[in-house]
Structures are given as structure tokens and as C-alpha cells.
Amino acid sequence: MIVIKPVGGICNRMRAIAASLEWAKETNHDLKVIWNLDSDLNLDFFSCFMPIQNMSLQNERIEKNQLKILFKKIIKKIKKISGQGYNVHIYVQDIYNLIEKGLSKEDFKNYFNNISQNKLIYIEANWDFYPLSCSPYNLFRPSHLIQNKIAFFSAKFPDKIIGVHIRRKDHKIAIHHSPTKKFIDIINQELEKDNAQSFFLATDCEETEKALLEAFDEKVFTYSKIKDRNTPDGIQEAIADLFLLSKTKKIYGSYWSSFSEVASKIGGIELIIVN
Template sequence: MTHITLVLQGGLCNRLRAALSALWLTEQFSDCRVEVAWAVSAECAAPLHRLFEPETYTGERFSVRPYNWFYTPVCRANLHIPGLLRRFSYDAQWVNFRSNLTATQLSQCIAVHRRLYISTGYDLCATPDDMWRRLQPLPHLQRKIEALSRSFSRHTVGLHIRRTDNAVSMAHSTEPMFFEAIRRTISEDPMADFFLATDDNSLKDRLYETFPDRIFTQHCRGSRAELRGIEEAVIDLFCLARTSRLLGSYWSSFTDAAAQLGNLPLLIIDNSTSCSTSEIPS
């Protein structure tokens, strides 16, 4: 049997997609066991058990373990020392792993190892979207999701606009393009309204002013460097998943996760689209 230590990297949705793909892998093949190391850091300041019901992300050969320095991905700051020490414990180290392999192909690659270290924020292998729908937020988060989404209708469109620290997303998915996409959506469906998830409070204000009575969102007070901020991200994610379709940001795992979680038609607003909601498949 291959024992895999999976060190999750990046923000909330990067981590979740990697973890869910690993859980899927263990359910398809009985000859591997995965232990996930989830760090509480500035990128994601919440442990998994403070967000979701544990039974929704555990399995017979899948578990989450406490994080320590030994699992830290190598970098200049730590002089690659963790990686050197791990050579005594692991047959191989797949650092910043990313692939387009199927579960079967990946299982063949890992079968030659007894102990394997993987660090990533991507899917380990092709994974069904319905793995996302296993996740069950904790009761206090679920109550907020229910309250916010109670007024959703078939005219409610999800709107995820990633700003602040994602330069790639901001360059491709510009603010004027989102405003134009909203206008076109309203012209095609005069009853359209929007649930907005964004990390830019000033943008919220501009959208409220430009599209009065059509934009609604949760009142966020935290950042992803705080537990409250990650809880708010979970609420946004699950509310977006309850809309009828999604206008999302380029190069954003949060956009991708919301679409997969809700099985939603998705239009990425970027320089290669015309921003017409008519392009969204039904």
C-alpha cells in the first residue's frame, strides 16, 4: 500500500479541490492511504473542522492530521531543509504537483512508491464535480447560508468578482467588463438580480449605486487571515452555488468551485468573451 502525505497549498478552494480529489482517489483504489496536512496560515486561517462536518470529508483511508514544520514546502526562506529531511521518510516528493491524469493513471504512478509526499493546491486527478456536494458546512454557517439564499429565485444570478491580491484575475476580468455583463443580463432578463461575492468592499458600493435593488450580498467583516473571513468565504461559496447561473472571474479557484458545487452554467468574464449571458449554456 502507498501512504501519501498531502500538503495543501493556497487558499480555501485550492485546498478543498486537492483534498476532495485525494478522497476520491482513496475510494477508487484500496491500495493507497492519504493523510492531509492542512496548515492554518494567512492564506486560509481556519482548520477544516471549524468549517465543515467531519463526516463529510473523511474516509476509510483518508484523514486530516495536525500540521507541523516537517511538512512545510521547500523555499529559499527555509533553505530547503524540510525537503532534505523528508528524504529519510519518503520515497519521493512531488512538489507543487499538477496533472491532467485520471484516477487510474495516477494510481499507476503512485503504486511504485511506499511513502509519497505531495504538495499542491490542484486536483490530484480528474475528479467528479459531485465530490464538492458532499461538503456540509457546520450548523452556524448553514443557518446563514439558508437565510441569505431564502429570497433566491430562478432569476438570481451569481456574481463572483475577485480583486485585491489576484493580479492575473484583475487583468483578465476587469471591472468595466463585469458592469457590462450585468447590464446585458438585465436587458435579457428584466427581473434579474444578483448575489455578489467579492473581496473588494468599494466595488460593492459602486455596484449598489449603479444597480440599486438588484445587488445583494452578505456583510463581511473578516479577511482570509482570520477565522471569520474564511467562514464568510464558505457562506459566499455555498450561496453562489444556489443561484441559477454564475458570472465568474478568470483564474479563480473560488469561481470554479462555486460552479462545480452548484452544477451551474458558468461564464468567465475575461478578455476573450463578449460578456453576453446568452452564451451561457442552459
């Protein structure tokens, strides 16, 4: 069995789960997800997404110092049921260490496939650590409430619409490498090529949203009104933004942002990083 605890925000967790689904499928392991409600994402899984096949899930609201206790309980329960006694622990830093070694995708695959020879594996991850031969992202379906909001809003989209994701708030790397002015220049260039073009803007910054609406008026569509991603409503609006972004023709995204990347993978559309 693979026990995965995805960490970080919504898209980091989606990436980790997508990799785990692929890994479990290829190595014929059962998959259990521990979904921790914490300061990074304070909302249970089923308020975000529909159930995913071939994956059991446990919502937990636990502090970091309680994780080892929880894992020991899970190990004890699994051992009692199945008699499995082989344990492997992999943490986020372990994966970063592999990245620093310059491992190729094939090296990563071989590394994790070798680990899968053990019967019980625990891993914490915040990105798609296992190479994906397909796109497990289409297994993620928003909850019914969020789906209805997405369907209602996306019905307003014109035929020609480009996605724009501008990450701000505390993301210093994105702010530095993907300045708002650069996005404005790109939108102007797209309008010069085709004035009928429209844009869907997803951003976590009210000032940025206001600046683009003032600059381009009805050419820019926006959905989310709650920019605080630490509230349940804010998290659900972020998920709606993510899937609305995936329904555009292509995405101009922010540097070093999982949100831009995951949206493009959900929609199977081109991602152009503004840098």
C-alpha cells in the same frame, strides 16, 4: 497511505483534497490530510467544514521550515505501525512541471496511478491534480455555524438569481482579464433580457461591491461584510459566499480564480468566465 498537504487558500485546498479523495478511492489507499494554519489560511479545518468520511485529518500550525520535521515524524510513526517503507514525495512544482509538458487528463491519471503502487506517498498540491470521475465537492459540508448562516441568507433568494464573482485585492491576473466594467455590462445585458433577474455578488473588494450596489441597487444581493480573508470571521464569510454562489442559476466568474470554479462545481451549475 496517501498523505496530502493542501496549500493555498480555501478553494485551492478544496481542489487538492477533492483530487486526493478520488485518487485514494480508486487506488484503495488510506488518506491523511495535513491542514496547515498559515498566512494563506489561518483557520482550522473543522471551523470551516464538517468531517469528511474516509479521510483522517491533522490540524497543524507550523512554519515552512518545520514541514520536513513533521513529515519525518509521520513517516516514522506509520513505519512503526505498518512496516511500510516506500516513500514518494510530490510537490507543487512537480505538478506544474507535468502541466508544462502538456499531459492529458488520462496521462495524469496514469502517472498518479503508477505512483500509487508505492505504499507511502506524500504530496503537496493546490489544485485538483487527479481527474475526477464524479464530483467529490459534494463531500464538503460547511460547519454547522456556517451552514446556518447560508440557509438563513439563501432563503431570501428570488427564483431568478445569477451568481457574480469578482476577484480583486492582489489577484492581478483577474483584475486585468476580468475588469469590473465588463461585469457591469453583463449585468445590464441580463437585465435587458429579463428585468426580473437578480444577482448574488461575491467579492473580496469593498469598492467593487459599493460600485455594483450603486449601479443596480436592490437587484444585487451581498452577504459578506468582512473582506479581510486573513481573519477567522473573514474566512468563514468567504466559505458562506462560496456556497451561496453555488446556489445560483449560473455564475459569471473571474479569470484564473479557483473560487469561481469551485462554486460552480459545488452547485453543478454553468460557469462563464468574464474575459
